Amino acid sequence: MMRVLALVVLLVGLCGQAFAQDRASVERQFRGWLEQQIWPRARAAGVARATFDAAFSGVKLNWDLPDLVPPGSKPRTPQRQRQAEFGSPGKYFNRGSVDAATSVGKQMGRSHAAALAAAERRTGVPGRIILAIWGRESGYGRVKIPHNVFEVLGTKGFMSTRAAYFTDELIAALRIAQAGHAPAGAMKSSWAGALGQPQFMPSSFLDYAADGDGDGHADIWRSEADTIASIARYLQRHGWIAGRDWGFEVSVPASVSCTLEGPDQGRKIRDWVAMGITRISGRAFPDHESRAEGFLLMPAGRSGPAFIVTPNFYVLKDYNMSDLYALFVGHVGDRIAYGVGDFTARWGNVGGLNRSDVAAMQRALEAMGHDVGGADGLAGYKTRRSIGRWQEATGQSATCFPEAVMKAALAR
Structure with missing residues (x-):
């Protein structure tokens, strides 16, 4: 028994050592990729060598990020997911989130009334809408944004399921650093690479970030005025119609x-x-x-x-x-x-399905000729109305939302 235990310990140790060696090899490939592929693109985009070196100083691959595909490996099967967007819709409007966004939003509306009014004059976007987005994205700047954007985008550009997309975003982030919109160390992002209080991807920053306080920079990390102006410009450029409600x-x-x-x-x-x-x-x-x-x-x-x-x-x-x-x-x-209250109608006891369950229903509906918008496991409007059309075609009352009992019925 002792010899068996010793053998197990030895095998575990060898596996751990091999794993560490594999990671070290991938890290070396990452540094080579930065130098051979990213630096030429960055230089062509006007990024100075000093900016490039500062951005990647001390940066290593972040192995904790999702959707990674290290060199030589195959993409993992997606985990079963239950987020609110494809679970019970009512959970998205939980009491804590709605009340916090509202109460703090009222305070921020008073504190930044001048910047909000200026943004509305320029873009036609109401201050209340700007505030609500700001609150949802970063808790009005109070939510900690923990990641180094170059670590996140470098990792995902080098080895993720959407490597080309994140590589383009990495070049955009380097252009932002070159322009000096944020001091060294301030370019923090989400795990997906979204920047600052409005949570802009770097390409969106380049297209829509605005200087709201007149200092010559669009600092969406530390400037509330710049954050407000940037959200307003984004919505304006995407077609907001002044004078109409949502x-x-x-x-x-x-x-x-x-x-x-x-x-x-x-x-x-x-x-x-x-x-x-x-x-x-x-x-x-x-x-x-x-x-x-x-x-x-x-x-x-x-x-x-x-x-x-x-x-x-x-x-x-x-x-x-x-x-x-x-x-x-x-x-x-x-x-x-x-000062309006909750929605008058109540959210029903629906949802709670795994994304894979919804995707199975979508594939069945597609086989019948319905356009569900893709079998992605998300119950968007095309999926909802396709379910309703199937229900009506089979003599049922249309409810237009996926339910567990439908999976078996659609598979027949």
């Missing part, structure tokens, strides 16, 4: 199918009203909104609140490609500015 909570009668959801099925808001859709508040839609285009949004199908949203909703969605994200921002913005 959307309205509504009541959708049973006579209006949930399969009419989506940005490609818009109609004048007054036409939605003629079909029987009404505002939850009981008030009429503003005249200028009534004459303009609106879209049906039912993020939990028949099991949650419903909305008529404007094109501005989809501008918010450009910031983060999630219906729930855009809805959270619009809702928190309204709470900050108008």
Whole structure:
């Protein structure tokens, strides 16, 4: 027994030593990749050698990041995921997140009223919307942003499932450093490489970051004025329509199918009203909104609140490609500015599915000819309405949201 234990200990030690040697070899390849592939691109983009060396001084591969594919290995099978975006929609609007974003947002609105007003004059984007995005992205700058952006983007550019994308972002980050927008050590990012308080990817920084305080730099790490101006410019450049709202909570009668959801099925808001859709508040839609285009949004199908949203909703969605994200921002913005309460309709007890379960349903619907927007395990509007169309075609009442019982029924 003692000899067996000794052999096990020896094998474990040898495996650990080999693993360390493998990592050391990959680290050497990483340094070679930086020098042979990244430096020529950086130099061509106007980055000085001193900037390049400072950026990667002490930087090593971060082996804790997700979706890594070390040289010579195969991509791992994705883990089963249960995030709110494809689980229960109501969890995205948990009490703590909504209340914190609202209460701190009101404080920040008072503290930075001048910068918010200036941004709204320049771009037409309401201050309440800027505040809500700021709160969602970084807790108004209070959430710690822990990572060295060059470590993150270097690692993911060298060995991730989206290496080309992150390599381009790495070059963009070096251009930001060269321009001096942030001092050494201040360019912190998320684990995905998103920068500063607005959480811009480096390419978005180059396109949309703005100097809100007039010092000649767009410092989205330390300057609240620059953060506010940058969020506003991003939304403006993505098509924000000044004077229009983002959307309205509504009541959708049973006579209006949930399969009419989506940005490609818009109609004048007054036409939605003629079909029987009404505002939850009981008030009429503003005249200028009534004459303009609106879209049906039912993020939990028949099991949650419903909305008529404007094109501005989809501008918010450009910031983060999630219906729930855009809805959270619009809702928190309204709470900050108008003191509104929770949505009137309750979120139903739906969701809680693994992403792989939703993907299996999507593949089955695709086999029937439905456009679900890709079998990615995310219950977006194309998936929701495809479920509704399948339900209607099979004599069921359309609910337009994935449920566990559907997996077996769709597989028949």
